[in-house]
Amino acid sequence: MRRNLKSLLKFCLLSAVTVIITVLVYRMVDNNFGLVNSVDNNILPHPKSLTDNEKIDWHDYKAIEKDSKRVGTGEQGAAAYLTSLERANYEKLFRVNGFNAALSDKIALDRAIPDIRHKSCKTKKYLKKLPSVSVIVPFHNEHWTTLLRTAVSVINRSPAELLKEIILVDDFSSKEFSKKPLDDYLATNLPKVRAIHLPERSGLIRARLAGAKAATGEVLIFLDSHTECNVNWLPPLLEPIAQDYKVCVCPFIDVIAFETFEYRAQDEGARGAFDWEFFYKRLPLLPEDLKHPAEPFKSPVMAGGLFAISSKFFWELGGYDEGLDIWGGEQYELSFKIWQCGGEMYDAPCSRVGHIYRKYAPFPNPGKGDFVGRNYKRVAEVWMDEYAQYLYMRRPHYKMLDPGDITKQKALRERLHCKPFKWFMTEIAFDLPLKYPPIEPGDFGFGEIRNLGVPEICVDAGFKERDQVVGIADCAKGTDIKADQNFSLTWHKDIRVKGKTLCFDVSDANDKADITLYPCHGQEGNQYWRYDIEKQWFLHGGNPRCLDCEPGAKKLFVTTCDETSKTQKWRFENVNLTMLADWNNVGKLIT
Ligand SMILES: *[C@@H]1O[C@H](CO)[C@@H](O)[C@H](O)[C@H]1NC(C)=O
């Protein structure tokens, strides 16, 4: 009995020592990634308490409970409407804001919005020790209540101990309230919020820089001036930065409808990208991202307006290029810099922020010529190496634009030993060229589509618009009748009406289904077509049906393929045999 007790004690002691050693080794390894050490490289790793890695539930259940009970106009993110009596100001305010500002004035600044996060976000814990935050909100003539609602939502939905300050950067607004009335309002009602007033119109980029310079928090979070932060938005943005200060994190951006202020998701996430005219685009999530819907996933570029970055890393990267004017291209500049110069960028699905997408931009053109083009050229010249030519191919006048002095930016790239753009394209945006090829392949075929069973009949779009059905008509070739019978089978594997971005779309799975014109989405699916040159078939969809017609009824449709049918055979006026033979590889071309 005694012997047993002794050996049991020995065993316990041994186990305890093993556990302690394991924990210590784990902590030592882990310490090297802590923000505390990274923020100041001069301080050697110091022993942290064993609770440093502790995770806690950051939800503010009291506030959630209180929000759940709110009722009234726009509460819970429901669509709201003005009564006919309230519409007096509607037109005037809509015109200067690009959204329904009169309605905004009817909605509480602290309204509740629905918690639409993935359900696993609701039980997720985050590091107890997170860095402090400065929220920076640049604005130019933002409407009073949308600006204040932005600040109020930050305050109400952020842990007070993490939120150091909110800085509203007034970019030389001309609206009355943006000066003293705003300062007074903030001083009385929102002590954590202050406004800085720029002495001249500086543009979005320089306004953000001015805010960042004034900020004292460890992490900078940039927000647009008409946003609303959702439940527990802050910890998911901060944790990846606490673990590695060279990480930039973006929230999911939800939609606040410009007319009704309804709050809804735009989708369940996508990776940021661009096409070669520098339009912001999105790429699908990767299979491994889909397996972890509450975990941050890597994104090649940010949408631009909403992101968190450590102040240390932001300034190591030189902030934004100060030569960028007004707006445009800054999201690419910062994203390329982050990736190429040793950082990473993530989207955090559990952090959601609503944003009013305006109906139109209400501000006049600043009268500075093609400043967006000049910005793009700066970004291209400094960061994109040989890939810059693909932008210039589409916008040849960029070659003539003067990007200004870029020696400082080039020196920064040297100094930080930033990687080439080719590395970014092959490692981070590796699937971008599939969807947005630097050099677009030609068409598989184009011209008239003539039936072989009834050779005087051709496919005819009849000058129709979206959502209208495509039919057949007498072939117009060689006659002077105006006709709409010219189509391309593009490398996207869709059929487009010449001169329009309308595609042949079949959404009906019946045995006999209409073909409708719908804006081309380049995603195959409903718009996928293949031309089989041997059988002379136009095949639609992955479970293919064949293009067919009923000449008497003048009807065009897709139906089950039939080797013996004559009306299913079509002659396509011009085809590229090389491309057709290489069908499966087209669209996979990476140059
Ligand atoms: C049809 O469109 C192509 C370009 O897609 C053009 O080259 C061709 O001349 C057009 N054909 C007719 C008959 O207009």
Ligand SMILES: *[C@@H]1O[C@H](CO)[C@@H](O)[C@H](O)[C@H]1NC(C)=O
């Ligand atoms: C057919 O496509 C190939 C590959 O894209 C291209 O090189 C060739 O010029 C095209 N031929 C014609 C006649 O357009």
Ligand SMILES: [Mn+2]
């Ligand atoms: Mn905006």
